[in-house]
Amino acid sequence: MTKKIAVLAGDGIGPEIVTEALKVLDCVAAETGLDVRIEHGLVGGAAYDASGSPLPEATLALGKEADAVLLGAVGGPKWESLDHAVRPERGLLGLRSELGLFSNLRPAILHPQLVDASTLKADVVSGLDIMIMRELTSGIYFGTPRGIRELSDGEREGFNTLVYRESEIRRIGHSALRIARKRDRRVCSVDKANVLEATELWREVMIEVAEQYPDVELSHMYVDNAAMQLVRAPKQFDVIVTTNMFGDILSDCASMLTGSIGMLPSASLDGNGKGMYEPIHGSAPDITGRGCANPLATILSLAMLLRYSLDESDAAEHIEQAVADALDAGIRTPDIYSHGMKKVGTVPMGDAVVAALRRAYS
Numbered sequence: 001m002t003k004k005i006a007v008l009a010g011d012g013i014g015p016e017i018v019t020e021a022l023k024v025l026d027c028v029a030a031e032t033g034l035d036v037r038i039e040h041g042l043v044g045g046a047a048y049d050a051s052g053s054p055l056p057e058a059t060l061a062l063g064k065e066a067d068a069v070l071l072g073a074v075g076g077p078k079w080e081s082l083d084h085a086v087r088p089e090r091g092l093l094g095l096r097s098e099l100g101l102f103s104n105l106r107p108a109i110l111h112p113q114l115v116d117a118s119t120l121k122a123d124v125v126s127g128l129d130i131m132i133m134r135e136l137t138s139g140i141y142f143g144t145p146r147g148i149r150e151l152s153d154g155e156r157e158g159f160n161t162l163v164y165r166e167s168e169i170r171r172i173g174h175s176a177l178r179i180a181r182k183r184d185r186r187v188c189s190v191d192k193a194n195v196l197e198a199t200e201l202w203r204e205v206m207i208e209v210a211e212q213y214p215d216v217e218l219s220h221m222y223v224d225n226a227a228m229q230l231v232r233a234p235k236q237f238d239v240i241v242t243t244n245m246f247g248d249i250l251s252d253c254a255s256m257l258t259g260s261i262g263m264l265p266s267a268s269l270d271g272n273g274k275g276m277y278e279p280i281h282g283s284a285p286d287i288t289g290r291g292c293a294n295p296l297a298t299i300l301s302l303a304m305l306l307r308y309s310l311d312e313s314d315a316a317e318h319i320e321q322a323v324a325d326a327l328d329a330g331i332r333t334p335d336i337y338s339h340g341m342k343k344v345g346t347v348p349m350g351d352a353v354v355a356a357l358r359r360a361y362s
């Protein structure tokens with residue numbers, strides 16, 4: 001049966017990196033006969049410019065009927081002065097929320113070839129393989145009331161609400177514990193239960209859920225300590241499960257352990273295998289159009305798409321191996337460059353992965 005993939009390239013470097021991932025998908029389809037249909041849609045600033053909305057109805061409909069969504073990046077200085085309701089980021093948050101993609105997987109894996117690209121010492125990061133599970137459709141990102149109001153004394157006050165329902169904590173808890181069963185069976189739940197009631201409940205519910213997984217070890221850590229531990233001794237972690245905002249921050253932090261934020265893919269899943277896949281980095285306006293963006297996070301996101309939404313784990317492994325082969329060949333975009341390697345741009349990096357993939361299939 002034909003699988004339908006909605007492709008939303010978005011803004012900034014989004015179109016450049018997505019083009020490379022689609023080359024890789026074409027190659028997989030040609031080599032394996034995988035039957036996929038691509039449909040492009042607008043999201044973020046590009047959608048706002050074309051239609052006045054960062055998430056047009058047509059894009060939402062496309063996302064809903066597709067088997068999976070591949071997204072580039074959204075946002076940029078051009079749209080920063082817009083009202084919050086129509087900012088590019090709203091398009092992304094709207095998709096996550098409307099598609100019910102509550103479970104966000106952000107694997108931080110250090111490819112051994114990039115051990116020198118990390119700003120941390122080799123022995124601290126070599127062999128790193130962490131899975132950060134971020135709750136993605138609730139918490140302070142979506143809680144109400146929110147806004148900026150004027151107080152009676154004329155001073156303005158900004159406010160947001162951190163809320164979690166038990167059911168929202170429970171379902172991401174189950175996701176994390178299930179993922180841990182396929183790994184080292186250790187989950188560290190990160191909260192700020194010493195200060196924030198919402199995360200005191202988070203901790204209680206995580207403990208309840210974990211009782212159903214006696215084979216998985218659950219531990220707890222405050223977020224400030226977790227940030228420190230991530231740079232001090234990151235290999236102590238297997239799966240980290242945390243709230244929407246803490247996960248946003250900790251995953252950027254973890255990305256630097258792997259050498260570059262340009263290496264980290266992500267999957268955002270609902271309860272039924274439907275997912276949206278995107279690199280965890282942003283639209284990188286500073287390098288847009290220069291042809292030097294690293295497409296590997298997007299290519300690795302495509303691998304996750306094949307694994308989690310299309311049940312094509314063999315193709316996913318081939319892509320991951322092709323990325324490793326390209327790195328083995330010394331090919332590097334500037335963000336992961338180190339002395340003695342071959343520095344290339346976005347397109348040749350994509351070509352190198354495609355060539356390695358062809359070799360792997362032949």
Ligand code: IPM
Nearest residue numbers: 074075089092093248280282
């Ligand atoms: C991410 C990004 C987004 C987020 C932005 C672009 C809204 O930082 O996916 O980590 O904060 O979730």
Ligand code: MG
Nearest residue numbers: 248249252280
């Ligand atoms: Mg982020």
